[in-house]
Amino acid sequence: MTTNNKTVLVTGSSGLIGSEVSTYFARELGWTVHGIDNNQRAVFFGPQGDTRWNQRRLERVLPGFVHHELDMRDRAGVLAVVREIKPAAIVHTAAQPSHDRAAAIPFDDFDTNAGGTLNLLEAARQACPESPFVHMSTNKVYGDAPNLIPLRELETRWDYADPAFANGIPETFTIDQSKHSLFGASKVAADVMVQEYGRYFGMPTCCLRGGCLTGPNHSGVELHGFLSYLVKCNIEGREYRLFGYKGKQVRDNIHALDVARFMAAFVAAPRAGEVYNLGGGKQNACSVIEAFRLAEAHTGRSQVCTYVDQNRVGDHICYYSDLRKMRAHYPNWDISVSLDEIVRQIAEAWKQRG
Numbered sequence: 473m474t475t476n477n478k479t480v481l482v483t484g485s486s487g488l489i490g491s492e493v494s495t496y497f498a499r500e501l502g503w504t505v506h507g508i509d510n511n512q513r514a515v516f517f518g519p520q521g522d523t524r525w526n527q528r529r530l531e532r533v534l535p536g537f538v539h540h541e542l543d544m545r546d547r548a549g550v551l552a553v554v555r556e557i558k559p560a561a562i563v564h565t566a567a568q569p570s571h572d573r574a575a576a577i578p579f580d581d582f583d584t585n586a587g588g589t590l591n592l593l594e595a596a597r598q599a600c601p602e603s604p605f606v607h608m609s610t611n612k613v614y615g616d617a618p619n620l621i622p623l624r625e626l627e628t629r630w631d632y633a634d635p636a637f638a639n640g641i642p643e644t645f646t647i648d649q650s651k652h653s654l655f656g657a658s659k660v661a662a663d664v665m666v667q668e669y670g671r672y673f674g675m676p677t678c679c680l681r682g683g684c685l686t687g688p689n690h691s692g693v694e695l696h697g698f699l700s701y702l703v704k705c706n707i708e709g710r711e712y713r714l715f716g717y718k719g720k721q722v723r724d725n726i727h728a729l730d731v732a733r734f735m736a737a738f739v740a741a742p743r744a745g746e747v748y749n750l751g752g753g754k755q756n757a758c759s760v761i762e763a764f765r766l767a768e769a770h771t772g773r774s775q776v777c778t779y780v781d782q783n784r785v786g787d788h789i790c791y792y793s794d795l796r797k798m799r800a801h802y803p804n805w806d807i808s809v810s811l812d813e814i815v816r817q818i819a820e821a822w823k824q825r826g
């Protein structure tokens with residue numbers, strides 16, 4: 473690898489985070505971007521999850537963008553691409569991302585999330601072990617253990633009653649002995665493997681345990697991408713189904729741009745085997761029913777919803793990320809897009825996409 477190599481390999485490049493980070497590295501940093509995606513999201517979620525539009529958009533607007541139509545489960549294919557490109561940084565966002573979907577497709581889920589990550593890690597170790605490796609993990613690695621924290625019920629949301637969590641869930645929280653869903657378990661496998669390639673091999677890897685990552689380029693569906701899907705339902709007058717917890721379950725929302733900004737900060741000053749909780753934090757947290765009000769304020773339309781008196785298996789009642797470790801390690805990074813602005817942009821995007 474030459475020292476002036478400014479090539480980043482982004483997996484899942486047609487997805488929400490992959491497309492944002494591709495755009496950020498190309499436009500803001502002037503890097504050449506190689507993307508891997510095989511539109512598997514359409515296989516996981518049907519036509520509503522199709523991400524080809526986003527692939528075509530990247531090919532149109534990003535100079536030098538190279539798309540690789542490759543399945544992350546194809547070990548030889550992944551090894552060959554990484555060997556050929558020898559990227560100066562790798563950002564891994566390709567995944568089966570849904571909690572609920574995983575139970576129906578356990579092999580596809582595990583082979584993609586755990587196996588695909590191992591394929592990429594080993595390819596990186598063989599071809600470019602000094603290149604920073606950023607892995608998109610998830611807060612579902614904590615399973616439903618956050619639900620054991622004492623809560624208080626407010627008028628429109630749940631919140632932590634234990635002052636130890638006043639700033640949210642820290643990275644030291646247990647990932648063990650709780651219910652994860654098969655998705656959470658496959659992501660735990662990947663998360664620990666990414667840490668191990670950092671700790672055992674000394675590679676500059678990190679896991680970003682995402683809260684709700686969102687933004688205008690999300691192809692939100694009922695099983696994944698709640699805020700994007702909620703706003704879409706609002707605009708189309710379509711029924712949104714609220715699952716349990718009185719609709720007061722709390723999510724912390726972060727704009728994909730702020731995710732990309734953090735990834736760039738890590739690539740510029742990498743550390744080995746790190747873990748960060750990456751969400752919107754308390755300031756960008758809202759309950760589902762509070763999200764209805766936000767959407768309504770931006771669209772002028774009432775949210776149509778039905779309440780299902782059964783929570784999703786293992787669903788968090790209240791979750792927001794403690795961002796203090798990220799801010800301490802990367803003081804120039806912070807949340808730059810407010811929740812209100814996120815909802816405004818999502819509403820605008822759905823209107824444009826028709």
Ligand SMILES: NC(=O)c1ccc[n+]([C@@H]2O[C@H](COP(=O)([O-])OP(=O)(O)OC[C@H]3O[C@@H](n4cnc5c(N)ncnc54)[C@H](O)[C@@H]3O)[C@@H](O)[C@H]2O)c1
Pocket residue numbers: 483484485486487488489490508509510511512513514523542543544545564565566567568569584588608609610611681682683684685686690691697
């Ligand atoms: N969006 C969220 O709220 C959220 C929250 C926490 C963690 N995450 C994690 O962030 C990452 C990115 O999430 P996202 O919201 O951008 O998801 P996304 O579904 O929008 O993007 C993932 C992309 O990966 C591609 N992909 C999936 N399997 C593939 C395979 N086997 N080979 C090649 N490409 C494949 C899909 O086609 C899709 O374009 C995932 O690891 C996810 O678990 C997301």
